[in-house]
Amino acid sequence: MLPKPKHLLFLLFSGLVFIGLESVTAQETPITIKGEVVEQGSGLPIAFATVMIGDNETKKPITGATTGDDGTFSIETTANNFYVEIGFLGFQSKTFGQPTTRTAIMDLGKVILEEDAEQLEEVVVAGEISRTEFKLDKRVFNVGKDLSSTGASALEVLNNVPSVNVNIEGQVSLRGSQGVQMLINGKPSILASEEGNALGTLTADMIERVEVITNPSAKYDAEGTSGIINIVLKKEERKGLNGSISVNTGTPAGHSVGVSLNRRTEKFNLFSQLGVGVRDLPTDIENTNLNLIDNTSVVSTGTEYRNETYYNLVLGTDYHINDLNVLTLSGNFAMEIEDQPSTTDFASFEGADQISQWQRTEVTEAKNPKFQYELQYKKNFDEDDDEHTLLFSGLGNFFGKDQSSEFFNNTISGEDNDATQQTRTDFKESVFTFKLDYTNPLTDKITLETGAQYVLNDVSNDYELNNLENGVYVNDSTLTNIFDYKQNVLGVYSTGSYEGKKWGVKGGLRLEHTNLSTYLATTGQANNQDFVNLFPSAHASYKFTDMISIQAGYSKRIYRPRMWDLNPFFNPRNNFFIRQGNPDLQPEFTDSYEITSIYILGKASLNFGVYHRYTTEVIERVSTFEDNVTTVRPENIGTNNSTGLEFNAKYSPAKWLTLNGDFNYSSFSRDGIFNAQEFDFSGDQWTSKLMTKVKLPADFDLEMTGNYQSSYRTVQSKIADILFLDMGIRKNIMKGKAVLNLSVRDLFTSRINESVLTQIANNQVTNEVFNRRQRGRFVALGFSYGFGKGEAMQYSGQRRR
The missing domain is CATH 2.40.170.20 (TonB-dependent receptor, beta-barrel domain)
Structure with missing residues (x-):
């Protein structure tokens, strides 16, 4: 199900801090808009929610900001015909019109956002199935929500990657050959070695993708006669x-x-x-x-x-x-x-x-x-x-x-x-x-x-x-x-x-x-x-x-x-x-x-x-x-x-x-x-x-x-x-x-x-x-x-x- 049109507009600007886009009206005095954004039910603050001030006629953004760690925000504008839209990915956005009487401060108080089931469904589908992408010199297997990864080790994840097989003793082969160079995040690693049960300490919940490189370019280590398998671990970068x-x-x-x-x-x-x-x-x-x-x-x-x-x-x-x-x-x-x-x-x-x-x-x-x-x-x-x-x-x-x-x-x-x-x-x-x-x-x-x-x-x-x-x-x-x-x-x-x-x-x-x-x-x-x-x-x-x-x-x-x-x-x-x-x-x-x-x-x-x-x-x-x-x-x-x-x-x-x-x-x-x-x-x-x-x-x-x-x-x-x-x-x-x-x-x-x-x-x-x-x-x-x-x-x- 596709997001609603206004959600598409909101998502386009979500996460950006708008600077220098104020529509200045010299005749109007500045107005400060403030409030606190929280989740419905838990009442927890939502950090980095987007606050957008838009023009009522063109529906284009004028300025904007994001909430702090405590969910609060404060933004100033001199526009005289505006609306305020507050939202966060996965939640239903809320819109407020400008007050009938202009004051120096517009306090929205606690803005409670409800989860948007339609948006959540779209996010679920995006990472649901492991999939393979093709690059110029490699194939990338993105680890999705495959059931075969439940409580699994890295070896069991590898056994679901096209062209890769893992035998009962944990030996990894690529296209039937065991001369494989195993890398972690593009580098040799003890965690990818054959000693002990090294790959067993890597679980599926740590793996973002597996890169299969059957003919590696000269940039890569020449080790591995049948190619390279590179396990890329997750490292979140979200605010x-x-x-x-x-x-x-x-x-x-x-x-x-x-x-x-x-x-x-x-x-x-x-x-x-x-x-x-x-x-x-x-x-x-x-x-x-x-x-x-x-x-x-x-x-x-x-x-x-x-x-x-x-x-x-x-x-x-x-x-x-x-x-x-x-x-x-x-x-x-x-x-x-x-x-x-x-x-x-x-x-x-x-x-x-x-x-x-x-x-x-x-x-x-x-x-x-x-x-x-x-x-x-x-x-x-x-x-x-x-x-x-x-x-x-x-x-x-x-x-x-x-x-x-x-x-x-x-x-x-x-x-x-x-x-x-x-x-x-x-x-x-x-x-x-x-x-x-x-x-x-x-x-x-x-x-x-x-x-x-x-x-x-x-x-x-x-x-x-x-x-x-x-x-x-x-x-x-x-x-x-x-x-x-x-x-x-x-x-x-x-x-x-x-x-x-x-x-x-x-x-x-x-x-x-x-x-x-x-x-x-x-x-x-x-x-x-x-x-x-x-x-x-x-x-x-x-x-x-x-x-x-x-x-x-x-x-x-x-x-x-x-x-x-x-x-x-x-x-x-x-x-x-x-x-x-x-x-x-x-x-x-x-x-x-x-x-x-x-x-x-x-x-x-x-x-x-x-x-x-x-x-x-x-x-x-x-x-x-x-x-x-x-x-x-x-x-x-x-x-x-x-x-x-x-x-x-x-x-x-x-x-x-x-x-x-x-x-x-x-x-x-x-x-x-x-x-x-x-x-x-x-x-x-x-x-x-x-x-x-x-x-x-x-x-x-x-x-x-x-x-x-x-x-x-x-x-x-x-x-x-x-x-x-x-x-x-x-x-x-x-x-x-x-x-x-x-x-x-x-x-x-x-x-x-x-x-x-x-x-x-x-x-x-x-x-x-x-x-x-x-x-x-x-x-x-x-x-x-x-x-x-x-x-x-x-x-x-x-x-x-």
Whole structure:
């Protein structure tokens, strides 16, 4: 429903302070108009409401003002034929005529404004559904009031973004590739790292949008062979006091409370967020190691628990030095306290005969503190041009893990497997990022960008394993070490772009110097790498009509091995399936090409694209098998050619129904050799999502999201397909100020990750490893309430936008 004409006029001038627009009548003496604006019912003052004095004949504004924090106003005019209109977005405006007898003061007293249901409905609809926008070199997924975000973590939000998938272990892939660079607010961050459950401390209520950059320009860090995913967090900038609170509960345990507050004055914008919660993440596991040479096997089944208590605090301020200069200081602290009481049952077989049986119990406790702090300075060179800017930022991140574990083997039958182990992990990572970006729009169509970035990464992992022997813990020196990892990357870039009404083009070049070193203290093994690389990028777009456009892009990317890719030590949760790192691992390089077309056809919007990626020094997980123990570690194996097509669509055939679809298909060809074994093969894979949103009577909304991921091959494994459904229902209450949500993830408990790993020697299959993991159904109930004086907002488990 459209606002009434007078509301459109009022909204046009809302929030502006009118200066110098008085219609002066020399014959009249000035008159001062004053009063206080409050909400109906609560009687609370409304800050920054607009007071407009208009001409009775032309209906045009003469002058105006906004109310203060206490809702009061005072305005002076010399007009002799005027009216006064007072209003605020989301409220019904009120109009007063001038007094019949002119006096020096016109006191309107308390002006009570009532909420305008029609305006509120329009605001609700604007941010109701997550939607995707297309830019010259990226796609922007704006996080709306999707039910799938109820009480969700950032990983669950990502799983609803087109082209992005998140598996049961939290690994993020883009177009089927896991070589993704994760950023927070455009910068590397501990919160986006793979250590611990870092992204789990970011909840949906903190996220404003997700930017998917499949072919990044040279302005961006070259890290990530399949592209960049940038999570942009909310930071309110509305004047007055704004806030929100959300409460969630669920089963398995998923209880949290979140509070957001924002205070905006003329000079300062103060923002804060606080989240506290507990969650249980049980995972059912089955694993079989089958030796086909001697027909022996080891079978393990059990449940791994990851119980967490977490805290997240964000504090920050923007200081508007003047209209051209802004200084921002912000900090984030997060803490996870983990408890992992897991039990696994083991059995060994010779053929079909069980030889022995034992149970392995794990007791693990860990504390994972995370700190992030940033100082940012932004300068605008022209009040009339927001694009001519200089931006400097210094960002510091710290992540730590203080973990201790005990493992107890208790023999049930057969040979003696009794054993007790202790492990200790002291992990520390510090990352410092310094960025300088300069943007200069030389004309309305031509823009130049240049800048530099320096990233320093310092990691230390102190790991120790002890075995209980004759009542005394004895250190296992072969599994005890200190692993140090340092990586410094200096990058400089320059880009130029032209964007006209019909077509645009953008080109750039980035140079990066990488210095990487690893050191194993006990063995004295050191590995140093130093290399310089050029990373070009090119983008073009052409608009045939307002409804049809096409984009093309190219970029060169790099994937540098992470600390856990390089660290050779492991957690002995399952002694028969071990994952290790490889200190000699080399980086991957990818050349990426794509063409994307966009169509807007009435009630439907379509996006169709094709892409090709050529990757060298491909990193693959390769397994070896000995004494029924499978050891998996990453290796550089040959090249990969991948070609794919992608289709996204949104269709609203009726006001009460919206459909969103996402389909991605790719075929690939692998060429490689490792330890005299060839790994040449080809294959394909595809993924699809379909979200259906239905508006029901009584202001209920129903949402269902179906996901399918096809089976696919890796160098040694076949991954089974997955089909699962999420759904939820939402009810707006309290005139849209509050929302109740009920969501169910994996409704039919069909999200099961299964794989079969096959090892071959001398052209003969020597063993197979079957692995099955399942999280199960999650149910969440949430309540959210938003409040504020800045302007009418809508809130659903996230800060109002």
